[in-house]
Amino acid sequence: GKTLSIRDLLTMKQAGEKISCLTAYDASFAALLDHVGIELLLVGDSLGMVIQGHGSTLPVTIQDMAYHTRCVTSARRRAFVIADMPFASYASPQQALTNAALLMQTGNAQMVKLEGAKIDVIEFLVAQGIPVCGHLGLLPQSVNRIGGYKVQGREAGQAQQILEDALVVEQAGAGLLVLECVPAMLAEEISRNLTIPVIGIGAGPACDGQVLVLYDMLNITAGNRPRFSKNFMAEADSIEEAVRRYHHAVKTRLFPAPEHTY
Ligand code: KIV
Ligand code: NA
Numbered sequence: 001g002k003t004l005s006i007r008d009l010l011t012m013k014q015a016g017e018k019i020s021c022l023t024a025y026d027a028s029f030a031a032l033l034d035h036v037g038i039e040l041l042l043v044g045d046s047l048g049m050v051i052q053g054h055g056s057t058l059p060v061t062i063q064d065m066a067y068h069t070r071c072v073t074s075a076r077r078r079a080f081v082i083a084d085m086p087f088a089s090y091a092s093p094q095q096a097l098t099n100a101a102l103l104m105q106t107g108n109a110q111m112v113k114l115e116g117a118k119i120d121v122i123e124f125l126v127a128q129g130i131p132v133c134g135h136l137g138l139l140p141q142s143v144n145r146i147g148g149y150k151v152q153g154r155e156a157g158q159a160q161q162i163l164e165d166a167l168v169v170e171q172a173g174a175g176l177l178v179l180e181c182v183p184a185m186l187a188e189e190i191s192r193n194l195t196i197p198v199i200g201i202g203a204g205p206a207c208d209g210q211v212l213v214l215y216d217m218l219n220i221t222a223g224n225r226p227r228f229s230k231n232f233m234a235e236a237d238s239i240e241e242a243v244r245r246y247h248h249a250v251k252t253r254l255f256p257a258p259e260h261t262y
Contacts, residue, residue, distance in 0.1 A: 004039055004080040006111065006131055006175045012039070012208070013197040019209025020250040021199055022217070022243070025051050025068045027075035029214060034076040036243045040199065041076060042178075042211055043069045043109070045084040045141070050215040057140045060086040062099045069107025082133050082176070083109035087141045090114050093124035100130050111175065115139040117165035119172045126173030134169035136162055137203065138181035149226075151202070151262045153182040166190045166198075178211065179203040181228065184261045202228030204261040210250045217246055228260045 012019050021040035024030045025047045033041060047068055048060035062085075069083040083103040090096035096114070103109045113133035114121065122132050137152045146152075153159040163186065166177060177198045179187050184204025191198040191207050200207030212229055215221045218239060219231040232249075236242035249255035 002078070003076075003110075004078055006080070009039065009080060009176065009197050009209075010195075018250050018253065019197055019199060020247045021209055021211035022246070023047075023211070023214045024072045024076075025214075026071045030072040030075040030079075032240055033214075033243060034079045036240065036247055038079055038243065038247055040209065040211070041072055041079045041081050042113070043072050043081065043083040043107070044213065045086045046213050048086075050213060050221055056143050058087045058143075060084075062086055062089050062102055066102045066106040069103055069109050073108040080111070081109055082111045082113050083107050085112050085114040090118065090121050093121050096121045096125055097128055097130070100125055104130060113176075113178065115141050117169055119168055122169060122172040122174055131175045132173065133176040133178060134166070134174040135178040135180065136165050136169065136182075137179045140180075149181070151181045151183070153186045154262075159183070159186045162186060163190055163193070166194060170194050170196050179207060181262065200256075202226065202256075202260070202262065205253060205256055210255065212246070218242055228256060228262075230255060230260060 020038050022038050023044040024041040045057040045060045048054045048057040065086050073081050089099040100112045103112050111131040111133050115135045125132050153162045179200050181202040187200050187203035188206035197208040199209040199211050201211045216225050216229040217232045219233045232242040232246045
């Protein structure tokens with residue numbers, strides 16, 4: 001089979017088929033996830049926390065991201081691969097191009113993801129032929145400005161701002177949008193109003209797809225699992241079975257359940 005494209009993901013949204021996504025950081029997990037049928041692999045800068053052991057995603061460098069992206073793309077066959085632009089690597093369109101090019105050329109990523117409604121950067125990257133995934137709601141790279149990891153868009157004014165940001169991110173040419181930690185009703189409205197697929201994490205069941213941090217759903221992350229995640233190892237005998245259960249639960253809309261949503 002061939003590698004999935006952004007067109008295939010758009011077709012899935014139009015057909016009402018849920019898109020399943022997990023983070024991946026290495027070749028072994030990438031091959032396992034791909035084998036199970038996970039459509040989207042996100043090389044997230046969450047690797048700063050789950051691989052490198054930092055308390056946030058801020059220490060992750062573009063070299064780290066290019067290395068892990070290469071590990072993932074070398075092993076997957078079918079899944080679409082998105083790589084995160086790390087903290088402070090896309091302050092200007094030109095800086096973003098230089099760094100996105102590393103993720104595409106060294107890492108062989110199919111798309112890059114960046115946090116916030118950085119319209120000028122998104123337009124510039126898209127004009128250079130680089131597919132962009134937006135990321136709105138909770139922005140972990142802004143944790144020091146926000147003052148913690150908490151649900152965003154509970155208040156009407158902030159919800160309206162996130163909806164407007166989603167519309168301009170799509171207008172700027174983004175091909176996908178990740179929505180993190182927002183009320184289910186807001187995510188439902190955004191998913192309905194956007195043509196591009198919306199992938200949720202802690203954003204309720206109405207999104208066009210779901211993503212979780214792999215190590216959280218395998219229950220190997222130290223400390224408390226976030227409310228929106230789920231331990232898929234609880235009823236599984238192997239990692240492959242846990243991933244199969246996740247894939248099935250996303251496809252059949254069993255995950256996320258009400259207890260995973262805001
Ligand atoms: O870095 C990451 O893993 C992410 C997902 C949680 C969306 O950005
Ligand atoms: Na990220």
